[in-house]
Amino acid sequence: MTDSEIQSAILDMGRRARTASYALVKLTTEQKNAILIAMADEIMARQEVILTANALDLTRAEQNGLSTAMIDRLKLDRKRSKAISEAVREVALLPDPVGEKLTDWTRPNGLHIRKIRVPIGVIGIIFESRPNVTSDAASLCFKTGNATILRGGSEAIDSNRALAAALQAGGERAGLPPDSIQLIPFTDRASVEHMAKMDQYIDLIIPRGGKGLIEKVVACARMPVIKHYDGVCHVYVHADADLQVAADIIVNSKCQKPGVCNALETFLVHQDIAVSFYPLIGKRLAEAKVEIHGDPTALEHLGVPAKAATEEDWTTEYLELILAAKTVSGLDEAIAHINRYGSHHTDSIITRDRSAAERFQHEIDSAVVLHNASTRFNDGGEFGFGAEIGISTDKLHARGPMGLAELCSYKYLVDGSGQIRV
Amino acid sequence: MTDSEIQSAILDMGRRARTASYALVKLTTEQKNAILIAMADEIMARQEVILTANALDLTRAEQNGLSTAMIDRLKLDRKRSKAISEAVREVALLPDPVGEKLTDWTRPNGLHIRKIRVPIGVIGIIFESRPNVTSDAASLCFKTGNATILRGGSEAIDSNRALAAALQAGGERAGLPPDSIQLIPFTDRASVEHMAKMDQYIDLIIPRGGKGLIEKVVACARMPVIKHYDGVCHVYVHADADLQVAADIIVNSKCQKPGVCNALETFLVHQDIAVSFYPLIGKRLAEAKVEIHGDPTALEHLGVPAKAATEEDWTTEYLELILAAKTVSGLDEAIAHINRYGSHHTDSIITRDRSAAERFQHEIDSAVVLHNASTRFNDGGEFGFGAEIGISTDKLHARGPMGLAELCSYKYLVDGSGQIRV
Numbered sequence: 001m002t003d004s005e006i007q008s009a010i011l012d013m014g015r016r017a018r019t020a021s022y023a024l025v026k027l028t029t030e031q032k033n034a035i036l037i038a039m040a041d042e043i044m045a046r047q048e049v050i051l052t053a054n055a056l057d058l059t060r061a062e063q064n065g066l067s068t069a070m071i072d073r074l075k076l077d078r079k080r081s082k083a084i085s086e087a088v089r090e091v092a093l094l095p096d097p098v099g100e101k102l103t104d105w106t107r108p109n110g111l112h113i114r115k116i117r118v119p120i121g122v123i124g125i126i127f128e129s130r131p132n133v134t135s136d137a138a139s140l141c142f143k144t145g146n147a148t149i150l151r152g153g154s155e156a157i158d159s160n161r162a163l164a165a166a167l168q169a170g171g172e173r174a175g176l177p178p179d180s181i182q183l184i185p186f187t188d189r190a191s192v193e194h195m196a197k198m199d200q201y202i203d204l205i206i207p208r209g210g211k212g213l214i215e216k217v218v219a220c221a222r223m224p225v226i227k228h229y230d231g232v233c234h235v236y237v238h239a240d241a242d243l244q245v246a247a248d249i250i251v252n253s254k255c256q257k258p259g260v261c262n263a264l265e266t267f268l269v270h271q272d273i274a275v276s277f278y279p280l281i282g283k284r285l286a287e288a289k290v291e292i293h294g295d296p297t298a299l300e301h302l303g304v305p306a307k308a309a310t311e312e313d314w315t316t317e318y319l320e321l322i323l324a325a326k327t328v329s330g331l332d333e334a335i336a337h338i339n340r341y342g343s344h345h346t347d348s349i350i351t352r353d354r355s356a357a358e359r360f361q362h363e364i365d366s367a368v369v370l371h372n373a374s375t376r377f378n379d380g381g382e383f384g385f386g387a388e389i390g391i392s393t394d395k396l397h398a399r400g401p402m403g404l405a406e407l408c409s410y411k412y413l414v415d416g417s418g419q420i421r422v
Numbered sequence: 423m424t425d426s427e428i429q430s431a432i433l434d435m436g437r438r439a440r441t442a443s444y445a446l447v448k449l450t451t452e453q454k455n456a457i458l459i460a461m462a463d464e465i466m467a468r469q470e471v472i473l474t475a476n477a478l479d480l481t482r483a484e485q486n487g488l489s490t491a492m493i494d495r496l497k498l499d500r501k502r503s504k505a506i507s508e509a510v511r512e513v514a515l516l517p518d519p520v521g522e523k524l525t526d527w528t529r530p531n532g533l534h535i536r537k538i539r540v541p542i543g544v545i546g547i548i549f550e551s552r553p554n555v556t557s558d559a560a561s562l563c564f565k566t567g568n569a570t571i572l573r574g575g576s577e578a579i580d581s582n583r584a585l586a587a588a589l590q591a592g593g594e595r596a597g598l599p600p601d602s603i604q605l606i607p608f609t610d611r612a613s614v615e616h617m618a619k620m621d622q623y624i625d626l627i628i629p630r631g632g633k634g635l636i637e638k639v640v641a642c643a644r645m646p647v648i649k650h651y652d653g654v655c656h657v658y659v660h661a662d663a664d665l666q667v668a669a670d671i672i673v674n675s676k677c678q679k680p681g682v683c684n685a686l687e688t689f690l691v692h693q694d695i696a697v698s699f700y701p702l703i704g705k706r707l708a709e710a711k712v713e714i715h716g717d718p719t720a721l722e723h724l725g726v727p728a729k730a731a732t733e734e735d736w737t738t739e740y741l742e743l744i745l746a747a748k749t750v751s752g753l754d755e756a757i758a759h760i761n762r763y764g765s766h767h768t769d770s771i772i773t774r775d776r777s778a779a780e781r782f783q784h785e786i787d788s789a790v791v792l793h794n795a796s797t798r799f800n801d802g803g804e805f806g807f808g809a810e811i812g813i814s815t816d817k818l819h820a821r822g823p824m825g826l827a828e829l830c831s832y833k834y835l836v837d838g839s840g841q842i843r844v
Contacts, residue, residue, distance in 0.1 A: 416795030
């Protein structure tokens, strides 16, 4: 396809998505839930078709020499495709945030103002290898009354096409407005840029993938982009901390799932407890096979083999069993370190001192700031949101776990009786 | 200055603004209000200095042949500079949204989660001729605990410098952290682009000015931009409307202040009342010296001279005493017209039928949708926000009147007793 053919195809999809978004606003919660269930059913009905399509992607992946990890992310089987269907079915069970009254008040002139949650409109999702993003993102965006334009990676194009076709066919049988869920059917790289420039039709882009993908979208997007960047997360152990609690939380934050954004990357220790805490945590981390990169005080007291930390360690998201350790003179230095080197994602203080915890929570500039709890709790499911589309590292619109409510905008409805402005 | 000198100066301002933002978080509401009052006092104390600086801008403006309207926007006198000081003083009187608990809940595992309003961090303001934006924007951003980087137009540089110096000197005497309010002291055009790319230090850019300025910022910004685009606003007169109320609201929406974004640009009339309503509104608009561009039915019944409307009229923001008129077959066509041709800003329905009003408010995709009230009420002051930094045409973060609450982000504070994730 030529660049102008791609652009005109993308523009046409945008125009149709905008039209669909107006039809979506008219659906009731019950209609939306019935459509979601029909989509889930259709994924099960087409399980063979979806797995056959996935096999094409897998064959191409092997021919192209993709890594084992990437092939695993790409691969669907009966269990995974059933899980994809179940995830769509679960979205039907979640409460619908659309239409919720956020606040209302009456002005002295009698005007009654209501602030109401409404769909955003059209959401673009640009994602990489995992085919389940097709149905996860589309079902969450649909539940909130948004039209979706999906642009998946070329490596998963056959799986994505099969899943999108199932969502569309199942959904439309139950009343899904046409063009509510559209997948860009070709894999030309230029489509990302054309999507990102089309702010007349796309209200928000959410890139789901690595830093390179997010950077690319940010660099050319004209509409808002909600970003899910790195988590360089911290636990700070204050002088009065319960050391067993601190050790449990550090081990859990690092080891429970090391490859995710809310996993721990650096822990900070108050200098007054360096002698007592480092040997304790050193032993626990050694048992958990965690490699430690420590400052000189840490290295002196850990009591287990460790590497010397460099400046680079303070900003590194290891995403594996490596953890940086630093000694600080107290709360001020801990806060300054975290605000300077962290990624404003998730940070936790371990202390028995309520006022120290409050200062930490107040002054740390991060989406989620915990007290005596694991960093792993920065998560839509753990927050009780039911589902999340990601953990936003942005400060506008959505910060931290991004659930259904964050896939909504709002508008003001003003009721009068003939008021004019004087 | 070379481009790399400009870039390095801007980066240095960004770095210092970020540092200031951490100091700002520590100020209490009382401290912030005392600082605002000191700023207002200092503007009055430096009134002569500010007017002398403004005279330099005015001389240059005349030499450069600026229009009378632009020179009027630029001009300060004793009355206007006093109003600038008073506006800062009034910001001190507004309630402080920072720290407000938006919601809280407890999870089954005992974790207590609080969602708290916090400053955004560093806000960039890029604006054109009016020097009062310097103090208006800086005081609202400061009240909400944000550091500000201001970039004004070259035509007002001397006035802006004098005002920013007064804010800084007055503020710092009362405890304003250094670098909380910075004005880019040079006028090179490249500074806009360097600001817009500096997403490591600027969390949000708000362009205050014409469409060209906003477009330029949107095209190169890496961080969120809150836009204040055009208002192509509508009043739809339903078949059962009180025709006197409809006429009063149309005249007020168009004429009370024609040059602003919430002024009316097109009114739609239900075909069943074309014969009765057009003559009435035609007379009223003629008395108000409004030029009408109407569709054939409007032209037939208005009873006053009018021009034939073209397709272009439906999308035009006249910002003067011109108004488009169109006849529609009913609610469906009115909604479809407004969603297609409008700018999703402000629209009003005049009807006695509550269910028609509800459908209109539900299906119109605009920031503020009114029932039996003038479009001119889409305004921070009229909403009771006390002050506004503008009327957002965005759907994310802030939509419609943007007051102090919309200059804030939020974060989650999570309190536990040793919880780890299993």
